Amino acid sequence: AQKVTQAQTEISVVEKEDVTLDCVYETRDTTYYLFWYKQPPSGELVFLIRRNSFDEQNEISGRYSWNFQKSTSSFNFTITASQVVDSAVYFCALSEAWNTDKLIFGTGTRLQVFP
């Protein structure tokens, strides 16, 4: 069965701290895709990254970085030098190659960054 677990319900940090959001997934498929989305208070989910299961290279985009580890079925997201504008709910999601339309979401991690 497919499942995405985001064990951290809520995280609070002070500006400029680094923060890591955890994501653990379950799938029987060998080809799958992992995603991170950001949902600010306005409600819209903003696409951040997609990673396919054959690409384990870590990725960095500005203050954002992602660590994909197939051995532990994890796809963690780190924000370096957090800012107040990073405050949002962050969702990790999974889709499998045989059914790419279906995004399976975790329950999300609410990040609050205080000035």
Add this chain to the structure above:
Amino acid sequence: ETGVTQTPRHLVMGMTNKKSLKCEQHLGHNAMYWYKQSAKKPLELMFVYSLEERVENNSVPSRFSPECPNSSHLFLHLHTLQPEDSALYLCASSQEIKSSYNEQFFGPGTRLTVL
């Protein structure tokens, strides 16, 4: 307009009302989706449309009736809803279904309250 737009942004309705949610995508995508986001639950996929044809109905009650007149527009017709249907309804689009180009782009959602 760019991206995915949804109207109205907020809707309050009684259980006997009939209303419709509208979604429009300006991305030239061929697939559109309805999701329900309730508090403390993962996003639930409701319907998937590809080129105006419904390809998935995730056991959604018949009081929710989708309509896709063309690949840019998606509606969700609501009638005789229950209070537990109160939620944020999100529309999304992607380039196509059954494809590795499967990032979904979301609208801002309609916050629905059923009294």
